[in-house]
Amino acid sequence: RVLLNTVLDQSRENVKGIAITVQDITREVELNEAKSQFISNVSHELRTPLFNIKSFIETLHEYGEDLSNDEKREFLETANRETDRLTRLVNDVLDLSRLESNKRYHFEAIDLTQPIEQTLRTHQLNARDKAIELVQDVELHLPTVLGNYDLLLQVLNNLLGNALKFTQAGGRIAIRAYAMGCEPEHPHLATCVRVEVSDTGIGIDAEDQACIFDRFFRVENRVHTLEGTGLGLSIVRNIIEKHHSRVHLVSEVGVGTTFWFDLPVFQKDTPLLDGALNNG
Numbered sequence: 059r060v061l062l063n064t065v066l067d068q069s070r071e072n073v074k075g076i077a078i079t080v081q082d083i084t085r086e087v088e089l090n091e092a093k094s095q096f097i098s099n100v101s102h103e104l105r106t107p108l109f110n111i112k113s114f115i116e117t118l119h120e121y122g123e124d125l126s127n128d129e130k131r132e133f134l135e136t137a138n139r140e141t142d143r144l145t146r147l148v149n150d151v152l153d154l155s156r157l158e159s160n161k162r163y164h165f166e167a168i169d170l171t172q173p174i175e176q177t178l179r180t181h182q183l184n185a186r187d188k189a190i191e192l193v194q195d196v197e198l199h200l201p202t203v204l205g206n207y208d209l210l211l212q213v214l215n216n217l218l219g220n221a222l223k224f225t226q227a228g229g230r231i232a233i234r235a236y237a238m239g240c241e242p243e244h245p246h247l248a249t250c251v252r253v254e255v256s257d258t259g260i261g262i263d264a265e266d267q268a269c270i271f272d273r274f275f276r277v278e279n280r281v282h283t284l285e286g287t288g289l290g291l292s293i294v295r296n297i298i299e300k301h302h303s304r305v306h307l308v309s310e311v312g313v314g315t316t317f318w319f320d321l322p323v324f325q326k327d328t329p330l331l332d333g334a335l336n337n338g
């Protein structure tokens with residue numbers, strides 16, 4: 059963006075010259091474009107379930123008397139599923155926009171064993187129904203990490219939920235956590251805790267891996283029709299970035315997928331406690 063301003067003399071009557079200001083607004087334009095794209099995607103995603111719900115209600119209203127009880131029940135069940143889908147979508151959009159606002163989150167020392175156990179409990183029944191084995195492999199005396207409990211719980215839930223969606227019956231899903239040397243993302247720390255969520259599911263091919271964290275991206279496959287919102291992994295990425303780290307994945311089609319990330323070990327005496335990471 060180029061701004062032209064006339065420069066007046068002291069009497070403010072005569073033009074002394076012209077000042078040219080050049081501002082790089084590429085980033086601003088990009089952000090605005092991304093925002094418009096997001097709003098248009100959200101509207102599109104909201105429209106489909108809304109349209110379906112409205113059609114079901116209209117049909118029941120107009121032709122209800124001609125329908126059998128079984129048909130009516132089927133219509134209502136489908137409308138109910140569509141409503142659940144709308145709710146998931148709205149919740150995910152709200153979570154994402156909260157994460158992208160400048161809201162500050164409370165960070166504290168967290169024993170990851172707890173959110174890991176909680177996540178496994180939440181998905182236990184679903185896994186049993188699908189005949190999938192859930193495995194917890196957490197190192198004994200795992201050091202505490204610096205993080206936000208609710209956000210980390212959401213990460214684990216999203217990753218485990220996906221693993222369950224994309225793994226066939228008889229498969230195996232594991233959550234591992236162990237201490238190790240830090241990746242370059244945390245050069246000031248000696249140790250991190252690495253968390254891995256791995257499955258023996260359908261896998262993700264190399265091309266799709268590049269887009270997997272984009273909002274609303276879903277690999278074209280027949281495994282899921284109604285369930286996903288395409289926002290789960292964007293939320294995961296955002297939360298892990300809030301923890302000043304990054305999510306990685308290793309995947310092979312037909313073999314399985316592992317998502318992993320490192321979190322800094324909580325250290326009482328490091329400046330981290332009072333520093334940027336400890337946002338209240």
Ligand code: ADP
Pocket residue numbers: 216220221224257259260261262270275276277278285286287288289290291292315
């Ligand atoms: P969704 O709500 O569709 O699961 P996500 O953002 O969580 O959205 O995931 C985006 C897409 O990435 C999914 O639709 C799926 O195609 C792919 N994906 C995510 N996790 C896995 C996994 N564990 N195995 C195979 N594909 C996965």
